Amino acid sequence: MTPENPGFAHAYATAILRRGREPMPPVDFTPDWGDAPRRGKYYPRASAFGLPAPPATGVDLDTALRGPGDADEPFTLPLLAGLLHHSYGLLGRRLGIQANTDLAALPSYAHANWHRGTASGGGLYPCSVYWVAGPGAGVTPGVYYYAHARHAMQRLLTGDVSARVNAAVDPPRPASQFLVIGVKYWQNAFKYNNFSYHAVSMDVGTLVQTWRLWAGAQGRQIRPVLWFDQAAVAELLGLAPDDEALFAVVPLTWAAPAGSPPAAAPPPAAGPAESAGQPATVRVRHHDQERSRTLLTFDTLRRINRSTAAAVDRPATGALAPAAAHPAPDGTRLPLPAAAPMTLPVEAALTARRSSFGRFLHRRPMAAEQLAALLRATAASTVPSEIDGPADRPLARIYAFVNHVAGVPAGGYAYDPQEHSLVAVTDGPPGAFLQRNYFLANYNLEQAAVVLVPTVRTHAVLDATGDRGYNLVNATVGAIAQSFYTAAAALRLGAGVALGFDSVSYVEELGLTENDEFPLLIMLAGDDRGQLGDYRYELR
16 A cells, blocks of 8 residues: 555544535445444454453442552453453343434344444444564464454464564554554445544444543553554455554553463564565454445545555654644633532443434533533543653643533533533533534433533644544543543433534634534433333343
């Protein structure tokens, strides 16, 4: 794969911002739902073994959001099983009366809504999770694919290739165990075409944040590496880069079983063949079997994928400092009360997470303490990366359009996390503005108690880091969305996240025209009529 249009991420980001007024091609595209792909990869000839039952953390969400601090206890196979089960594993089946367009199909078993702890754009779950297991994992070293429907590992390659991954990734310290997050584009592009890169890069963030919450509750660190040699790792995994891209590699600290071989040594310098760009001979030979009979390609998707993948040069530590979120604006301040406690265990909050889809009911206002908890959780959500500097400030700022919150006048606000206060930006009930600028029919934004809007200075991030910074921007917003959903579940609030809105109108309404902030999604919360016609079956 050769670089195409270096800097194309700037043009793509602008097209995403303006798509509400200047639709992205293909304008008249209609998904072929009868020929849709699977929501996961299928390797028919790969052997598999079931993962152990996941342990319960017993740790509440407030503690999980604070993370492990400086602790980095080693992983074990049961802990890895729990991490995967509560993030991408199937947790149960749901069917409730709601306003989304797929409601009529859900009673059919073939179209059942099997819910997971992690949110996904369109519920399509395009992320692939691979485990590169080196010595000391308690399993045969090799490359494995997490088969989420079976909560099992499928072996794709036998043999220790951890040194190859170390060489391609150059993590802060060499590791013997890695999780690799890929995205199979067709799983999302069949529905969202060229827009899909925007959606799937957020999916990477929701997955990473779920891992951070679950692992943090166990005293473990999740620190993804985003700048690495994607082509080298894709070659090892047997992937065609235009079909499936690799977005993040997560080195894991691991506890080796007693009597196991020592961990892999740091990799030697690349040999002549590898230095010349020639592929190594050892690679995954298993191939995913596609369900769809017809696969389409989308030019803009291919261009943004190639542009970000080719940006392999790692920026300097601290490079993100000029792209940090602006300080809170001046204006009338409204101090917030202490955040409502979120005592639900983290795995219970992940299991309870769901989208409300039109079931908001404004008759019972949200408590200001609940709003404070949502704001605190979302503002603290980041995606740590290998280029973080010690004094870096967050990339995202959170705005709040308040409709129905007790003790908080209706209007638009910027959240100041340092002072834990709201700064007034607009006056008056925002419901009419919110609903007028929403494209879909699955939510009534006037009924939501509050609509939160994360913004990032996308062009500033790209200027500071190059095109691959686009992945960090969207992963950050995805992480914010996952924290929002999980916190709302712990607070027993209805919640929803949406991308179908006119971003330019939000820029104008919030006065962001001169300060380069991009509103990237909207997050709705409030009272929910979730018990009406609701069916749940939890898998154990």
